[in-house]
Amino acid sequence: MPQASLWQLKKEMCEYGKRIWQRGFCAGNEGNHSVRVPGCRPGQERFLCTPTGISKGFLDPADICVVDIDGNQVERNAKGRKRSSEVLIHLAIYKKRPDVNAVIHSHPPHAVAFCLAGMEVPHSIHPEAEVFLGKIVHAAYAAPGTPALPASFIDKLTEQSNTVLMGNHGSINFADTMEIAYYRLEILDNYCKQLLLARGLGNVNVLDKGQMSELLEIKERFGFPDERKECALDGCVGTEDQPFLTSFGVQPASAQCACDGGPVCGCDEKPSGGSGPSGGGGDASFELLVQTITDQIMAGLKA
Numbered sequence: 001m002p003q004a005s006l007w008q009l010k011k012e013m014c015e016y017g018k019r020i021w022q023r024g025f026c027a028g029n030e031g032n033h034s035v036r037v038p039g040c041r042p043g044q045e046r047f048l049c050t051p052t053g054i055s056k057g058f059l060d061p062a063d064i065c066v067v068d069i070d071g072n073q074v075e076r077n078a079k080g081r082k083r084s085s086e087v088l089i090h091l092a093i094y095k096k097r098p099d100v101n102a103v104i105h106s107h108p109p110h111a112v113a114f115c116l117a118g119m120e121v122p123h124s125i126h127p128e129a130e131v132f133l134g135k136i137v138h139a140a141y142a143a144p145g146t147p148a149l150p151a152s153f154i155d156k157l158t159e160q161s162n163t164v165l166m167g168n169h170g171s172i173n174f175a176d177t178m179e180i181a182y183y184r185l186e187i188l189d190n191y192c193k194q195l196l197l198a199r200g201l202g203n204v205n206v207l208d209k210g211q212m213s214e215l216l217e218i219k220e221r222f223g224f225p226d227e228r229k230e231c232a233l234d235g236c237v238g239t240e241d242q243p244f245l246t247s248f249g250v251q252p253a254s255a256q257c258a259c260d261g262g263p264v265c266g267c268d269e270k271p272s273g274g275s276g277p278s279g280g281g282g283d284a285s286f287e288l289l290v291q292t293i294t295d296q297i298m299a300g301l302k303a
């Protein structure tokens with residue numbers, strides 16, 4: 001690759017570093033990101049990665065390190081910078097997924113809150129999160145900078161995974177471009193923030209099987225196939241028990257009365273919450289809703 005193009009690639013990494021830092025996704029010298037250098041022959045691939053010990057908000061192109069697929073620094077860094085020890089995470093992903101050209105490891109606070117709580121981020125809730133993130137891979141804690149860290153999640157990645165949350169640690173987002181990987185990081189933290197805010201309101205509505213099936217169709221039309229689409233109507237999405245939701249009383253969509261004539265429709269049964277105005281509040285709010293509707297009907301009859 002011509003030096004001018006390589007310099008441009010390094011400059012872009014600095015610009016994304018500034019965005020990551022300005023958004024508060026990495027404090028101090030946390031986090032790291034990398035790109036695959038295009039045009040390298042198989043076996044001689046090169047990767048640009050951020051150095052260790054430096055804020056991502058103040059990177060200079062000369063700070064960026066060049067490594068091979070095993071993490072060896074293959075070019076003398078102009079400032080004597082050493083590559084991040086966590087580049088091992090990035091390289092494991094590049095090895096597993098030839099379609100990935102950019103990886104960002106970060107500590108976005110709302111998403112990390114889920115990592116610290118040991119709670120999986122729920123799915124089947126927000127269209128953007130479903131389309132751009134899909135099902136997030138969750139990994140158990142492993143010590144940073146060790147081979148145990150990539151080993152904790154690499155076998156869980158599918159062809160369509162693009163986001164990992166590592167226990168008691170942080171996030172990894174990856175894509176074919178740095179721009180998309182960064183968007184995924186922003187969407188991840190924003191989604192987690194929205195979930196935590198909704199929890200404060202006492203409810204989160206879960207998309208039912210039909211809604212998820214429709215959404216995954218749309219996602220495929222956007223160019224993001226999702227392996228869950230084929231079985232969405234069989235109940236492999238939108239119906240699972242999700243601990244974040246059940247922790248404050250929201251039940252999976254399958255436990256709700258869909259009232260659409262579908263296989264989960266239980267119109268004779270009392271809905272247990274989650275979808276609709278009664279969701280998440282438990283029996284008390286359901287009773288209140290029934291009472292309100294009854295009062296309105298009675299008032300209408302008297303009028």
Ligand SMILES: [Zn+2]
Nearest residue numbers: 031144169170
């Ligand atoms: Zn980290």
